Amino acid sequence: MRARQRGSAAVRAAAAGWPGRRRRLADADLSRADRILRTVLLVGTAVPALVLLFITAEMVLSALPALIYAGGDFFTHQLFTFGNLYATGQSVAHGVRAPLGASYGAAPFIIGTIASSAVALVIAVPVSVGAVLALVELVPRPVQPALSVFLELLAGIPSVAYGFWGVLYFGPAMAQHLYPVLTRLGVVLPFMRGPVGAGEGLLTTGFILAVMIIPIIASTTRELVRTVPALAREGALALGMTRYETLRAVTLPYIRSGILAASILGWARAIGETMAVLMISGDLLNTLPANIYSPFSSIAATIVDLLDSALTDPTGMAVHALAAIGVVLLVISLASNLVGRLLIRRVALGALPVGRGI
Amino acid sequence: MIAGVNRFLVPRFPAVNERARTVEAVAAGVSAAGASALARTARAGTGVAVDGLRVRFGAREVVHGVTVGFHAHRVTALIGPTGCGKTTVLRALNRLHDGRPGVHISGSVRIGDEEVYDPRADVRDLRRRIGMLFQRPNPFPLSIRENIALAARIHGLWSRQDAAERTEAILREVGLWEAVRDRLGQAPFLLSGGQQQLLCLARALAVEPDVLLLDEPTSSLDPGTTARIEELISALRDKMTIIIVTHNLQQARRVADEVCLLLDGEVVEQAPADRFFQAPADERSRAYVDGRVG
């Protein structure tokens, strides 16, 4: 007991002599070279974060004039035109000048973007989950890596190749064979009624986008399924449950929130997809889609499509207008990414593929 | 403060001085090799004094003011049931908790007359002087030769010219030379677990530590290698202070000169091994030795 008391006195004396001990404890063993290295590495680490901030700030600043000009019409109006770029007069709204007749209503793009990605999600989620379950449960283990290659291929095939295939092969084939059949569902679902068009439109784009985001959802699901403890599954099987019942009772509850997170990330990718949509959407401006087969345009596709002509606007407003729709895309993307990542963090999945399923 | 710690060390552990005297007395009539080994031994040994050590992980304090001394040239066994904080204490001695987030350490650890937690302390040199062997062998993904020479070269103890010679000497010392002499350039992962642990011991010895920390070093090994490592521990005692964490009372009996029992993050009793095992002073020690606790 006496020794203990003497000891604590020594602690106090020693502690008094260690200024800033807590802060330094972690890096007290760093040599001078270590410190230099750490600083250099920190600079590298700051790059992605700074690029993120820079891009966001640049987009928002660039978008502001057009957003002010359009005001609330931005979200509700259907007409998106840069106006008469060669006219001498100007339109003025909310104190901002734009070429005569300019109107920046983004409703068709926003709706087109959300609708096409929603169609993609409705198709991709069940297919991805089903395919992964088949891959893990039905396919013999030695063959699994060979089939997994297809996921990597789908993730790696460039979006222009999807566009090429969609516009020359898949779209026409669907319009000819599948879509006329689907119109019969129009009795129940009005948006499924014809006409079906030539195969460039919402549904075709949705199919292609689905294929593009399958790798994200599927590869995440595959990792999730691997985290399900074998003991729990074997326990259920030992109780005489069928494999389907085991899945419902054990596996699915385990991976459900992870699938939700992966779906959100997949959706975020679908709304940002540019080239394939540009090639397959039918590229229709200023009109809301009449049915699920209608041509449309998305935000990303429109930016690529119109940036060329926007550059000829002497007032610069056209470029601002494209930035404005870009900001909508950016906000939706970042928000869904954050939500998805927070969800994933909750289910504690360390090695989530960043953004795509490679 | 230095004087204070010495005062604290000396009266409680008179054995240090006794041993040094014995060594001087015999030093006269031995062989040349023996003489040099004894000369090293005769050098004032480096004891370790822990004073009021507290370790907290976040809000949970696991070591509650441990005060204990470890003699130079003696083997002290830190024993106690799982979770009593013995490994935590051991890892505090060479500041291995430092990088871990949420760790808070207070109290004093002295090696010789140097404060380990002094902010001006050269942590890397401290760690060089405090060797450590872990529960499981952790050889580096380098060749066997580089595993041993890397740290010794970095610390400037070995030169390019004498590295080969000294590698051989140290491998001979731990009894691994014959097994690895033909594959010094290969990765160590093909060695058996026991051989890997001996390699790690050789690696630690190469940087000439004054203190050797052993964290259940034989818990994953076969009986043969365990015996070999215990032999080495006994032999190394002449060169350094040895602290071994073990949950194996038989092992403590075999190798330790001194035993320190920890329960729930507090020292229950520290005593010479014979006395501790034959007539423990504390009722809880008696219960632990008899197998009634832990």
Next chain:
Amino acid sequence: MRTSLRGARDAIFWTLCAGALLLVVAPALAIIGSLLQQAWPVLTLHLLTTTTAVDGLQNALLGTLVLCVGILVLAGPIGIAAGVYLAEFGPPARSSWLRLGSETLAGIPSIVVGYVAYLVLDEELHWGYSLLAGILALSAIVLPYIVKTTEVALRQVPTTLREGAAALGLPRHTTLRRVLLPPAIPGIASGLVVALAISVGETAPLLYTVGFSDNNPTPYLFQHPLGYLTYVVFLNATLPTRQEHQVAAAAGVMIVLILIVLIAAGRLIARRAARHAARMAN
């Protein structure tokens, strides 16, 4: 009766799953098949010896490779540095913010990256259509992947090695270079492979930054446009003649070939990494 109903439900469900797997495999085969079918008549050495000014792809292929080299030179070191910092040096709180920044960057649509790069680099800084602008835009897109894989690869190196090195008093840069990086290199390399795969397939961030050129790549970073494969696929697919479609498909085939080489490389590297991990775990 009940058992047979349960059995039937089981059978139906797994049949649907197998169908879903088919829906994953079929499009990949269909796309590659249609590319090959279209490209078949023009898949000759002629593609490699003439440029898009005639009816070859030499300039586009070389341009794509130049972009890849640019990515390796610029995004590679920065991404690896960031990954090493996050795994080995960063205090937890700061690291988690920086990590979030990097992961969120991966969520920015590539067209937005391309748009900003065009406005700032090509226009405001007057670089014109330039190789460097393209490399910067692509780097912003692939950086997060390199950061992530580097960090994960380092985290998979057992902590006991770090402790062993620390207990010997090794400086951290030595520990990193000699002890931690060698086992992590396969993981880091596979991250670079992914970065290359993405770069080879991107179009949107390049359209307005590097433009397009029918000539072979020049050694200039600024003011000179550059040809690349994905643009040919995009442009020629929208042109009317069969001949043009064939060249588009041929460019697509080239991209897929590069992709297959990259995937194979990734697998080889991953296998090596797995072997290494198994040895380390002993």
